[in-house]
Amino acid sequence: MGIEVFHLDRLWWQPGKYKIVGATSVVTHTMAQDEVLQLEERIAAGKSWVIDSGVANIAVRLARADTVIFLDLPRWICTWRVLKRHNRPRPDYPDEVREGLGWLWLLLRWIWKRWPTERRPSVLSAIEEYGSKATVVYLHNRREVRSFLDGVRKNESVTDHPL
Numbered sequence: 001m002g003i004e005v006f007h008l009d010r011l012w013w014q015p016g017k018y019k020i021v022g023a024t025s026v027v028t029h030t031m032a033q034d035e036v037l038q039l040e041e042r043i044a045a046g047k048s049w050v051i052d053s054g055v056a057n058i059a060v061r062l063a064r065a066d067t068v069i070f071l072d073l074p075r076w077i078c079t080w081r082v083l084k085r086h087n088r089p090r091p092d093y094p095d096e097v098r099e100g101l102g103w104l105w106l107l108l109r110w111i112w113k114r115w116p117t118e119r120r121p122s123v124l125s126a127i128e129e130y131g132s133k134a135t136v137v138y139l140h141n142r143r144e145v146r147s148f149l150d151g152v153r154k155n156e157s158v159t160d161h162p163l
Contacts, residue, residue: 001050001152003048003049003050004046004048004049004050005049005050005051005052006043006049006050006051006052006053007052007053007091007092008036008039008040008051008052008053008054009052009053009054009092009093010091010092010093010094011031011039012030012031012036013029013030013093013094013097014029014030014031014094015094015095015096015097016029016094016096016097017096017097018096018097018098019087019097019098019099019100019103020097020098020099020100020103021100021101021102021103022100022102022103022105022106023106025103029097036057037057037060040057040060040061041060044060044061044063044064044065045064052092058123058126058130059126059129059130062126062127062129062130062131062134063130063131065131065134066133066134066135067134067135067136067137068127068131068134068135068136068137069137069139069148070123070127070136070137070138070139071139071145072120072138072139072140073139073140073141073142073145074140074141075111075112075115075116077141077142078111078115079108079111079112082104082107082108082111083104086099086104087099087100087104
């Protein structure tokens with residue numbers, strides 16, 4: 001699509017060589033909340049962007065987005081992907097940052113406990129409230145994701161997607 005992609009986690013986590021081991025790592029190795037908000041506002045003020053991130057400050061992005069892609073994948077797929085990528089280099093983390101077992105445990109708990117009962121409903125509510133001007137594409141499985149990406153590769157408009 002030729003649009004710059006911003007991995008907010010890559011920017012949020014401080015560069016350096018360390019392992020994310022749990023909640024203490026978040027306090028020690030991340031940007032202050034007000035800095036994150038300012039960063040998101042600067043990025044979202046740009047002409048075009050793709051922002052890959054969780055739900056922190058989602059209203060900033062939704063209010064300015066023309067398209068929202070909501071990956072509403074089954075928890076077993078999310079679990080598999082977290083296990084598969086654990087402690088490996090990732091494009092959405094600074095280069096030398098790795099995940100420890102404590103962080104793995106927190107992510108798995110988040111997927112199975114917090115996401116379905118707290119975070120997913122809050123994201124859907126935020127999309128409804130702040131993303132009313134955006135085209136929203138919900139992708140529920142790998143087949144839908146592949147189909148969507150194939151359409152993007154063929155330069156189809158996101159609004160032409162059949163989902």
